[in-house]
Amino acid sequence: MGDDAMALWQEANRIEVLAFDVFGTVVDWHGSIVRELAQLAPAVDGDAFARAWREGYRPAMARVMSGELGWTLIDDLHRMILDDVLPRFGLAHLDEAQRAELNRAWHRLAPWPEVVAALQRLKPRYLLTPLSNGNIGLLTRMARRAGLPWDCVLSAEVFRAYKPDPATYLGVAKVFDLPPERVMLVAAHHDDLAGARACGLRTAYIERPLEFGAAHPKDVSPRPGNDLHCRDFADLAAQLGL
């Protein structure tokens, strides 16, 4: 083992908690929403619909964090955005029950193929938790359905702040009474990782080139600053020595 590898290994042994971003990192929101829509409305462009729904997410959270909206669960933000998006795709006729059911598609998102097996490998050594802007109910129902072996479910809902608010990253360390460097954030988004890094957490970037669908490949080239750059969760487990 070279010096660099040894240093990484020693560092990995100090990490106690792996906190995972969920939408895009653990689960394939784009593919899942496309499949749900293909069932409900086969004539609609599912790719465009999924991206439109997701594009409303950050502006909606920004309205909460600015105080324009009171504290709002992601389930409710997803529904507000959905009601806004449906008419643009000729789906204004969907009734209340259909909208509620479609909104729960976010509880049914499928994990990327290697995720569950890799989390099982990581679990004996690390405490595993999501750290998502998704609400606890959404994350818990998703985990039951997908078989995600979380040890607990941490969410923006616990900390009353959305990522990248420092209260979320530091909140994980505080929950487990650990210094921030003993927590690693695992995410497919550089802004999320930058927020965690600024709080002293360790960071692992996960390539998810197809997060926005095969028609819209994402630049997943390495950027400086992250402790690990991983092809997927299997690669993360391997780089952590498991």
Add this chain to the structure above:
Amino acid sequence: MGDDAMALWQEANRIEVLAFDVFGTVVDWHGSIVRELAQLAPAVDGDAFARAWREGYRPAMARVMSGELGWTLIDDLHRMILDDVLPRFGLAHLDEAQRAELNRAWHRLAPWPEVVAALQRLKPRYLLTPLSNGNIGLLTRMARRAGLPWDCVLSAEVFRAYKPDPATYLGVAKVFDLPPERVMLVAAHHDDLAGARACGLRTAYIERPLEFGAAHPKDVSPRPGNDLHCRDFADLAAQLGL
């Protein structure tokens, strides 16, 4: 199946979430603390020590809820009480590291013998969560060690209120976007169950006659008002049809 049994069965099928009190209900705090103390200080009366430590719990929470103390995690309340109790048992000489380690005994409490197998039986049909005044870190580490198959970890820490504050019971229903009657609280304490019942939750009482040790048996005779009265978790699973 008689009419009463049928009615119960139908009711059980409407319950989606089982929320469990933890200290005394899921885990044997008295026996676990007695065993920890026997290792550390064999000459001390472990039974009296365990009860003294636990007796400080309610008064300490009351000081938080009255506003005399700010919001405080149970880990920190346990430590305050421990520092108060140690001199009364001739243990004032314990140093900081020994006190911190002893305080983490609450993270290592052992479940009652039938608990893990019964939770595994319940899990396919019900969403399982603790609802404890214990903090998230404590509950999560306890669950990893004991193999408690929670779907998520709800705690006073999530709701910033201790049981029996209605914010805790109603908080569980709100997290899962359910009416209160679709959530059942499982507990070995009548005051906890009464709090849940007043909020519209279903309730199951669990007999734990030895919660305070074999020398101090607890009255576990049925009281009116609870939906179920169960000998233990295996009996709970059986009464819920599993």
